[in-house]
Amino acid sequence: MTAALSLALLTSCSDFLDVQSEGTPTTTQYFQNDNQAIDAVDALYAPIHQEGLFGREIFWEQGAACDVVWGRTRSYPALATFEYTGDESPLTTTYRNFNTVIARANWVVEQLLDKQQSKKLTDIETRSLGEAYFMRGFCHFWIAYRYGTAEQGVPFTRYEDYPNGYDNSIPKQQASVVDNYKMIIEDMDNAVRCLPCFEDYGADDRGRAHKASAVAYKAKVYAYWATWDATQWDNVITTVNELETTYGRDLAPSFSSLFSSDFSDFWSKEYLFGIAGNGGDTGGGSEFPGVILENKGWGIYNGWGQNKPSYDIYEEMLKDGEGNERLLRSILEYGQEFEFFGSTRRFYSTSDVESGFMINKYMDPFKHESADIKGYVNTNGDWPTARVNMPLIRFAEMLLFRAEAYLATGHADKAAADINRLRTRSHLTPLTGDATWTDLYHERRCELAFEFTDHLFDLKRWHRSSVAEIKNLASKELNAHPRARHYYYYVDNGNGGDIVVTKNSDDKWVDANGNTYNEALVKGGRGDADGHYVVGDYEDYKNKKQYQDYMMVFPYPSTEIIKSGGALKQNQYPNL
Numbered sequence: 001m002t003a004a005l006s007l008a009l010l011t012s013c014s015d016f017l018d019v020q021s022e023g024t025p026t027t028t029q030y031f032q033n034d035n036q037a038i039d040a041v042d043a044l045y046a047p048i049h050q051e052g053l054f055g056r057e058i059f060w061e062q063g064a065a066c067d068v069v070w071g072r073t074r075s076y077p078a079l080a081t082f083e084y085t086g087d088e089s090p091l092t093t094t095y096r097n098f099n100t101v102i103a104r105a106n107w108v109v110e111q112l113l114d115k116q117q118s119k120k121l122t123d124i125e126t127r128s129l130g131e132a133y134f135m136r137g138f139c140h141f142w143i144a145y146r147y148g149t150a151e152q153g154v155p156f157t158r159y160e161d162y163p164n165g166y167d168n169s170i171p172k173q174q175a176s177v178v179d180n181y182k183m184i185i186e187d188m189d190n191a192v193r194c195l196p197c198f199e200d201y202g203a204d205d206r207g208r209a210h211k212a213s214a215v216a217y218k219a220k221v222y223a224y225w226a227t228w229d230a231t232q233w234d235n236v237i238t239t240v241n242e243l244e245t246t247y248g249r250d251l252a253p254s255f256s257s258l259f260s261s262d263f264s265d266f267w268s269k270e271y272l273f274g275i276a277g278n279g280g281d282t283g284g285g286s287e288f289p290g291v292i293l294e295n296k297g298w299g300i301y302n303g304w305g306q307n308k309p310s311y312d313i314y315e316e317m318l319k320d321g322e323g324n325e326r327l328l329r330s331i332l333e334y335g336q337e338f339e340f341f342g343s344t345r346r347f348y349s350t351s352d353v354e355s356g357f358m359i360n361k362y363m364d365p366f367k368h369e370s371a372d373i374k375g376y377v378n379t380n381g382d383w384p385t386a387r388v389n390m391p392l393i394r395f396a397e398m399l400l401f402r403a404e405a406y407l408a409t410g411h412a413d414k415a416a417a418d419i420n421r422l423r424t425r426s427h428l429t430p431l432t433g434d435a436t437w438t439d440l441y442h443e444r445r446c447e448l449a450f451e452f453t454d455h456l457f458d459l460k461r462w463h464r465s466s467v468a469e470i471k472n473l474a475s476k477e478l479n480a481h482p483r484a485r486h487y488y489y490y491v492d493n494g495n496g497g498d499i500v501v502t503k504n505s506d507d508k509w510v511d512a513n514g515n516t517y518n519e520a521l522v523k524g525g526r527g528d529a530d531g532h533y534v535v536g537d538y539e540d541y542k543n544k545k546q547y548q549d550y551m552m553v554f555p556y557p558s559t560e561i562i563k564s565g566g567a568l569k570q571n572q573y574p575n576l
Helices: 003-010 034-049 051-055 057-064 089-116 123-147 177-194 211-225 230-245 311-318 325-330 395-408 412-425 437-447 455-463 468-478 558-564
Strands: 271-276 331-333 337-340 343-346 357-359 389-394 483-487 489-492 498-503 533-537
Touching: 034 051, 034 089, 034 123, 051 057, 051 089, 057 089, 057 455, 089 123, 123 177, 123 211, 177 211, 211 230, 211 271, 211 389, 211 395, 230 395, 271 395, 311 325, 311 331, 311 437, 311 483, 325 331, 325 437, 389 395, 395 412, 395 437, 412 437, 437 455, 437 468, 455 468
Parallel strands: none
Antiparallel strands: 271 389, 331 357, 337 343, 483 533, 489 498
16 A cells, blocks of 8 residues: 555545535445545545544554653643543544544445445455455554543444444443453454455555455454453463464564655565555655654755654663663754765754754654655655655564563563574674573663654553553653753863853853853854753653553543533543
């Protein structure tokens, strides 16, 4: 699903997405042929490519962990300080968009099952039914774990369960998130029955859900379900084993190749499901690579300068040694060389909130000379998509879930074997002996940094663990203030040290004691690639609240509570 599907998402399905103001809805004419089935299903994929989901909105939540800081001040600091109300714009947007896809998927499932009663579905229609099951389960999962607990589930209904057709009633709030997880597993099982294997897709359809995509999400659902029922760890192990033995999933040959701009690297055995960007001017892919690029891209390309690595994640990755592949490929730091539009540069930042770092995972498309003209990045800087795979789930995460399951079930030796597959791939020193929960925490945090795997929720679910080691690690990070590198101006004191100086109201350079200095002697500051810096708390998070377990889930948007007329029960947040 490369260029052809990217265009379909933005063009061919537009009639289907248009709201009919009067007369007979056009949907009554759907599923008369394969092209209509394809159009209907492409409308399910379209929202996940957009800004309101995996373009940037859902990533703001990660501000409450310690891996990223916000490069530009936002109007919803509560997402970083645990002062959630549920009405923060990214939360209301993502909640609405996921439910929009669920409603569309419900309709596709209902229509195709109805047609199946009187006529055998074509191969394309069967595949479309599988894609609808998958996308319904996929979006249901993103809402379920972010809003549901063992004591209270999230609203969900299946249109096909209404014998006379869906009656537009308000979806029932499930008694427990476990009930939601059971229905998601059922949808993924149905998807597996209908979908082809990845290898059966032609080049133009790569990127669509396939059997292994559904199996992978089953593994993730079981892992999250294990928060409430530890017996589910056995299902995690079985499901990841199935990905290896039945579907031939494995690691890509190198960590760096996962984020390559070369199409030949996109579809390795590690690929499970994600957003494949084709760059160019079609608008295909996620805008996230441009969202995290230096604001205004040093005058060359319109980066947006949002979501930067913290000093904390840099420090964690540095535990594996300076210059290790995973660190260099994940984070740009001051003075580090990189290629940008055909030129070698040394990284520095000249705008916005300083952190001293930039996310490097998705920068490969920007290295090419005339990258925009040659189709590696979008010519429209207001929609800065790029030719890179944006993984939403990959086999490395499956190994980490299985390692976690092995630790939870008393097989630390097997956990070490899975972790070492990742470490060996990135040329890191393997673990010797059994793995620990600290090893799992480090590996998951570093391997999956800046991906849409939800590090924050890892911390939240670990905080409920009965294992003190992982609970304490999660609590420490949840209650920490992320740190940033703060670059400063200085004068050499003659002994190899710095005298920090700032400009006073008279536009003179002075030190802390009021001594003045000639401007010609002043060095450093923002934009200094040799970066003299201090490490300190990131200012925007100063009011971060002490984490408590009720914060594991978000409160529902107040508009949803009102619209439900009492059918939707708010999560247990004080003062809400």
